[in-house]
Amino acid sequence: MKQFLTFVKKEFHHIFRDHRTMLILIGMPIVEIILFGFAITTEVKDSKVAILDTSHDVATRHIIDEINANKYFNVVEYIHNSNDIQRVFQKGEASMVVVFEDHFYETLLHTGKAQIQVIADATDPNTATTITYYVNRIISDYQQTLMGQNKAPYQITPNIKLLFNPEMKGAYNFVPGVLGMILMLICAMMTSIAIVREKETGTMEILLVSPIKPIMIILAKMVPYFVISCFNLATVLLLSVYVLGVPVAGSLTGLILISLLFIIVSLSLGLLVSTLTHTQLAAMLVSGMVFLLPVILLSGMIFPIENMxxxxxxxxxxxxxxxxxEAVKALMIExxxxxxxxKEIGILSLMTLVFTAISLKKFNVRLD
Amino acid sequence: MSQNNELKADSNCQLSIVNYQLSSVNCQLQLPTVNCKSISKAYGSVQALKEVSIDVEAGELYGLIGPDGAGKTTLFRILTTLILADKGTSTVGGFDVVKDYKKIRSSVGYMPGRFSLYQDLTVEENLTFFANVFGTTIEENYDLIKDIYQQIEPFKTRRAGALSGGMKQKLALSCALIHKPTVLFLDEPTTGVDPVSRKEFWGMLRNLKEQGITILVSTPYMDEASLCDRIALITNGQILKVDTPQNIVSQFDNILWGVRGNNMHKLLTDLRLHPSVESCFSFGDTLHVMLNNNALTTTALTTWLSGKGHQDVTIFPIEPNVEDCFMELTKQ
Structure with missing residues (x-):
């Protein structure tokens, strides 16, 4: 036991004395949460809108005011010529242009039919769809008020309710994803690199020629990363709740339990990588390409799994x-x-068992 | 008794097997501290060791002398249970390197060729770490490492990575000794260390030997061979000769001449052209020349050399050293 504690102490020394790695381990989760929370966002906010209105009547003014009052839009420019539309988009001055036909209100009153052209920059298709949808809503709302005056006989109003995330905040979706990514990165990648480093620098050679059991060397390597992961789990959860305003709606105990289980799964993956590779570079590539990338792409963090x-x-x-x-979403959001x-607990436990079994089978008490 | 045996052939057979096993047990007790029997090891198509057999007696300072790539490290790794041999058996301290590897690992000290301590830990932390790994403390075995450790103790708060080459070796040796090993394996401990530190290091080894530790040391430096009790000359995975350095040198049966001149490089190439010169190697400021024709006199050779334009050539008989013997043996 004393041997084991000596090892753990040594591992902490390694981590604390490598300031850059330390900074990454502790700082990365914070930076990522803040980046995803404020900078990299898929939410549509303050889209710039340009207006081409030659009518200047009651109806167009009403609609323009409605658009401007909406928090998704910001009317930045009034243009007077259809030739300017191209310029607005090319210079990126606006992502949408709303064009009213000439004599809008008059036409509407006399023929009962008037046209508005909505032109959107579809470079980012999601944003384009979202903002055109919002404009549509504003226009049909206006139509309703007009019809309300005329007392239309039948009226169907869809009453849409957005569950769990009524404000459509992106944070609800990425907090679980970032948690998964960070824990995987620290546990799997850092652990495997730390173990392989001993092989590469030759210290493993001396450690093997000692009474300590090789598996103890490996376990001792995992302890500091386990501790750091728990610390990161706490920072990410605190930041999400108090800075991003994502609540922990469900069981906090369950959330901590599943996170600890995921940390253990990742540690066993790191162990597996370390038994299969011989250089730090290889360990890093394997964890990066085989674990990290799929975590980002296939875990539902960015792209919904249902669409694949x-x-x-x-x-x-x-x-x-x-x-x-999936489990974190269920606990935190739903x-x-x-x-x-x-089910998730069962699957993750099974994965831990499988990874550990393979690693132990592959584990070599000798060199090569 | 003999009648009995003839009657019961079966039990006789069993009896002899029992006897045989008993004698093999006896044999093992008398085995030398390190024993290799026809060890072979190949890495892919490269045969690193071919049928190597060595015996190291208890308390001996045993040198494994050979150039780079001779197979020294491979043999050390087999003996320290780090890799498995393809063929052959070895025991260290009476324990089999395959079956009883755990017992060997806790009783021997090993210092690999490359500096393999933690560069980001201080001198003291490294030593404490290795002491604890072996379940001991620095204080407990301080006597053994005192002479060596005292020299680096003033720098004990310095990180190991910031030490000089000689100090690194002293620290590595201290770490390998801290658990009072019965056998010490030192793989090229003096490679990359300055001549003064090398001399000092060998002094330490003699002191350790006096404290009863069996030491197996490998080195590519032939001049260090004479400091060992016995040496094994190894090249291309084969042992050429095992003996005391004195015996190896005295078995050199040719006369060796030392040759010096003004233009040493030209002298070397010219001498090798002479039909009666068997071999000619450069050793520091002198050429070691072996002749295949003892009738050739030094005066005749001097005359021949001055004909080639060499001035002030001196030729004198010299005592062969281990390297001469090694060169001679590799030729055979």
């Missing part, structure tokens, strides 16, 4: 982070209890 082709959905099943992110994530 069937074979890719099956592929995502073998990624631990997918199950973790407000479910621990009983609802038993």
């Amino acid at each position: 082709p069937m074979w890719m959905q099956r592929l995502s099943d073998i990624i631990p982070a997918k199950w973790y992110i 407000g479910l209890g621990i009983m609802n994530i038993l």
